[in-house]
Amino acid sequence: MNLAKHATVRDLRDATARVIAGATDEAARDKRIHNSRFLKSWRDPDGAFIIKGRMTVANGALVMAALKPIQDEIFKAARKSGAHERPEAYAADALMAICEKATTNQSSESGGKASRSNAVINIRVDIDALKRGHTENGEVCEIAGVGPIPVATATEYLGEAFLKLLVLDGVDIRTVAHMGRAIPAPLRTALEERDRVCQVPTCDMSIGLEIDHIKPFAEGGAASLENLVRLCKRHHLQKTHDGYRLKRIAAETAESEGAREARWDWRAPPDLRNTG
Ligand SMILES: [Zn+2]
Structure with a gap:
């Protein structure tokens, strides 16, 4: 605007050309970046699974916008249950929650067996x-x-x-x-109805819940409503790998508990009991 007031037509034409060239450069750069996009994975020497990606800023923003609200919810629930981990750890959890939803909930959400996940x-x-x-x-x-x-x-x-x-x-x-499908759809639905949040007392996590066999499958634990419980990723990992256990609370004891009817007692392994 200012330019137009005092500039000659030639000046104006040159300036317009620069703007167009700039925009063309930007578009070309964005296209180059898009053409070089990737999502790769490999394993580190310690066995960890690593993923690395490259994409345009706009697509990256889409990824972050999908992760952020879930990450925030996981963060809040973690703080509430006393866990303090790095934000990037919760970002990874958010990605897992999205992937789990994409691979396990398709059939129950659309209500049909036709859309059974093909994730194998x-x-x-x-x-x-x-x-x-x-x-x-x-x-x-x-x-x-x-x-x-x-x-x-x-x-x-x-x-x-x-x-x-x-x-x-x-x-x-x-x-x-x-x-x-080791856990039949009706049983899965019943579990989702009964265990709306992680069943570890004081944990309110409702995202990315996993189904745990209280008595492990390998030890003959059945895929039954009594032997299955939904846990958040963190508590599921603790139970699977760190020796944590769920102990059933007798019905009469549970009655006297507070707001939520706690069915389970969360027991740390003996060697962790004193260090919390
Ligand atoms: Zn939990």
Whole structure:
């Protein structure tokens, strides 16, 4: 505007050309960035799964906008239950929550069996390792194509849907067991109705809840309403890997509890009891 008032037509034309060139540069740069977009994953030497991505700022903003509200909710629930972890840890949890929703809730949300998730995780595990609870001398327990996982994680997956369990004998696949939908849809729905938040007392997490076998599947624990409970990711990990346990509270004791009817007592493993 100011320019137009005092500038010659030639000046104006030059300036307009610069603006157009600038915009063209921006568009071209954005296109270059978009063309070089990627989402890669690999495993670190310590076994961790790493993902790295590159995309335009606009697409990145979309990713962050999807993660942020979930991250905030996880953060709030964590603070409430006394957990203090880094914001980026909760961002990772938010990503997991989105992925879990995308892979496990499709059928219940659309109300039809036709939209059953096609997410399949192939776990290869030596039957001896599965029975023992950990791998020994060269035994395999891995998500095929991704990497090794603890046997405890494999047994947890056994309770989840859409699993093909490939039992290995050495390097030869001996049995291909299609575990299918180990938790039938009506049971899953009943669980979602009953356990609307993580069932660890004082934990109100309602996002990304996972179904836990109170008595592990590998020890004969059934996929029944009595033996299943929904836990948040953090408490599920603690129960699966850190020796935490849920102990059923007798009905009459539960009556006298406060606002929420607590059904479970959350027990730290003996060696953690004194350090909190
Ligand atoms: Zn929890």
